[in-house]
Every structure is written in structure tokens, then in C-alpha cells.
Amino acid sequence: MKTTTAKSLRVSKKEGVRKPILAFLKSLLTDAVFDAILIPMQVPAGDSYAWVLVKDPSLLDQANPLAPIMPVQGAKALKSLTRKGEGNLKIAAVMRPCEVRASVELAKLNQIHLESITLMSVDCPGVLPVADYFENPGESEKRFNAMLSENRWGNGSMKSVCQICEQFSILPSSDFHFGLMTGSESSVVLISSSPKGQRVLKDRSLDGSVSLSDWENGIESIRQERKKERTKRFREVQSMVEGFDGLLKTFARCIGCHNCQSACPICYCRHCYFGSEASKLDSDFILKKAEQRGGLSFPLDRRMFHVGRMSHMSLSCVACGLCSDACPVSIPVADVFSFVADQTQRTFDYKAGEKREEPLPIRQYRLEEIKGVEEWVKDAEGVES
């Protein structure tokens, strides 16, 4: 049973939303609600962000729950934290919704243990592509914050997958949520939606008389806009990638570095088929292939790698866009993968990371389903008894 409680944080227009959120998180550490908080923190040089597990409340001053970039997916950080089972510490992870979703997927794949973790999500305006950010970190930071304070969501400078993201707000799978899109710009709503989340709001002296309707309306209007944009963009991606020629053109630049795979939070296998001995071919065989086709390009299996990866991870793809960020030759990997993932997840009526209790589609089955798998042999039926 889910119980939802909401309270609100007061925000002054000058300070922005970051400070009151950090002050709230600090109080959670000092009052020992949590033993540690996992949160993105600006690196000392000030030109990037890293995930830090914070024990000392004073360190939180450099933290930023709304970092303008996502160099490492939060689920990956959480995975390294809990890979060997749950710990005794009570930990809060402050994440973007796509990171929460990836964490939930990894928990289903037994790569993350969520028992002692409280997942806290934030309304996400999107993040900048890392390449754009690194061109001028200071300037990008300013631009991002200005956009945030002016409530200009859905800004065109965000990552392309962020611009069409529909799951940028509260999720059934998160324990606790910071709602920023209140419209009034003078408050942040705090929503707890699980027993773990309730613990956070218990005994906090906060404004309890909150109406969520403003925030909900704000979210809904953005979602509607995104939905339209999403359909449009997916159509564009489809016309780019479809067919054997489309696939070849889209991934022709691929240098086979597998960076997209290393950056992907879902691709967790330590021994991937691609790059393994099993995928290697002997030279006589390759020569024969070259003869058949008139020639053969190297490295081998570049198109197959992407389709193979789609088949392995698209059901859990959360469209975080890290693969595009990681690509050294600027292939729009995330656009293609999020489009394919949208289709495959639709096939099984599944949404990656939305609900914790929903098992992975390929780990379950129904006795009667997926009709038409062999409709073309219908005529042959009943021939032999």
C-alpha cells in the first residue's frame, strides 16, 4: 500500500531552489535520519560533477541535486555502492528520475540492492550534453541556472533525449520526490510515497498545508508538450535509421570503441558477447565472407553490435542519453536506442523503472499471449494428426 504525504519548502526567488533543498538534506544528516547521502558534487576544478557519498553535512555545500550535466549515471554509482549486497548504513540517493528508473531496473537484474537505500527523485529540467558543457563550463553553468530560475523547461539546449522525456517527474518507484514545478516559484513540494519516504518527512517542522494541484498541472502541461514533440522526433529518427541502408548510414561512422556500452547503466555484463572470444572469426572464414561480398570492413560486427545491444538492454533502457554523450564520433546513439526501446517496451506493455513490483518482461510469460507468432503456417495446421 502506498501512502503519500506532502509538505513544502519555502524558497526565496533570489536564492533559487538549490539552497533550500541542500539545507533540508543537511538537516536529514545532522538529525541522523540518514547515515550518508549520495549526491552529485562539483569537482574541485569546478568544471564537472562526480557522485559523492557524503557523511559530513558541511560537504553538502558543494553538492548540486540539479547538476547541469550527467557525466556518470547515478545508477552506476549506486551499483558500485551496493554490488556486494546491502549494507547497514541508511543511505539516501538524490537522483534524476532516469537515474531512479535505471536503479530500479538494475535492482531487478540483481545488480543493486535497494533495501537500505532511499531513492529521492527531483523534477528534472534535463541536462546539457557533456561536450557542450565542457566547451565553457562557467558559461554553461550560468546558462543552466538562469534557465532553471526562469522556469524555462524543455529548453532546446538540453540533450535531445531530455527534450522528449515524459518521465521527468515523480515516479511510482521513487521513495521521495522534490517537486520544483510549482508555478509560484516560492516553494518546493516534498512528496513521500513509500514507508521509507515517510521516515524522511516524519518530525520535520515544515509547512504541511500544501496543495499539489499547481505542481501537478505544471508537470502535466510540460508532459503534453513533450508527448507531441516525442512523436515528431521519433518519426524523424525512424526515417533516418530504418532499413538496411538506414542502419548502415546511421552507424557508418562507428569506430567500434564500445563506449556507448561502457557508459550505459543497464549494460552491466562483465563478459559481453561482443569482444569475447566467441564473437571472433577465423581468418579463412573472414576471407570467404570478403569474397562473397566483394570486400569486408573492419572492425567487424559494428552494426550487429548495436542491434545486439538493443536486443539485450532495450527493455530496460531509460533513455538517459549517456550513450550519445560517450560517443566520440557523435552518432545519435541515444535517439535511436530510445526510439527502439519505446517500441520494444510497448510490445510487452512495460515501462522501464516505473514500477518496482513489475518483473522484467523476458523473465516472465503468460500461457496465452503473443498471438500470431506463426500465423503464416495456419494452413498447415491439422494436416497431420
Add this chain to the structure above:
Amino acid sequence: MEDQKQKEEFFPKIVGYLCNWCTYAAADLAGSSKMELSPSLNVIRVMCSSRVDYNLVLTTFFGGADGILIAGCHPGDCHYDKGNYYARRRYALLKSILETLKLDPERLQLSWISASEGKRYVDVVNEFTERIKKLGPNPINRNAYY
């Protein structure tokens, strides 16, 4: 002119992943009953249709096979109780990807053929071969990049 000639000569190469307990036995039955069967199918025996991993299918597909047949026991008859249900889900996922990318999803086929259905095995293979013949060679073989 040359294209036409090629089309006439086209004889599909189909890879069949047959489950050891049902379809492979059906193939055996078809053989011992001396039924006539298109020689297009290259049989690979697997212990269960759910053994057929995505990469197995994609390696054959991107390797240039014109068609891929996965065949196993009828739902409810799996030697391992539920392997074919999982195979069906995997097949649906692969089909969905190939459909989304428009990579000739018709080249992939899943069929249920039990050990006693020798005739049905022959029909499935012959019909599938005809279908692939109409589709033509796998476009993946057209150029040097893959």
C-alpha cells in the same frame, strides 16, 4: 540482365534452430518417412528453443543467412516445462526490433512442431523456403560493411 539471372538462380540459405526434443525428432521422422523436403534448411540442434539467444539469431542474420527458423515444442509440451514460453517472448522482442528498424522481420520465424508432426515439419520448411525465395537474398550480403 545479370540481375535477372541472379534472381533465377537464387536459392535461399536458411538456418534452423531446432529443439532437440520435438522439432529435431520431427525432422528425423520426416527423413525416415522419406518425405520430400527443400534442402534450403541448415539444421542446428539446440537443447531447447529458449537456448536460442538474441546473439545467436543476429550472428546468423548479419552473417548473411536469408532466413532463420526457430522451432520447438508446442506451448505446454516443453521438455523443460516452460522453455518455449520464454523463447516466445524472446522471439517477440527480436521481431519487434527488426520491425522497428525495418530489417525484413519476415526472415525470422518461430514455429511449434512436435515430434510426431513430420509432415508439418516438411510443410513449414517448404513454405518458409518459398517465402524467402520471394523475398530474395538477404540485403546484408550486398556490401562490404556490416
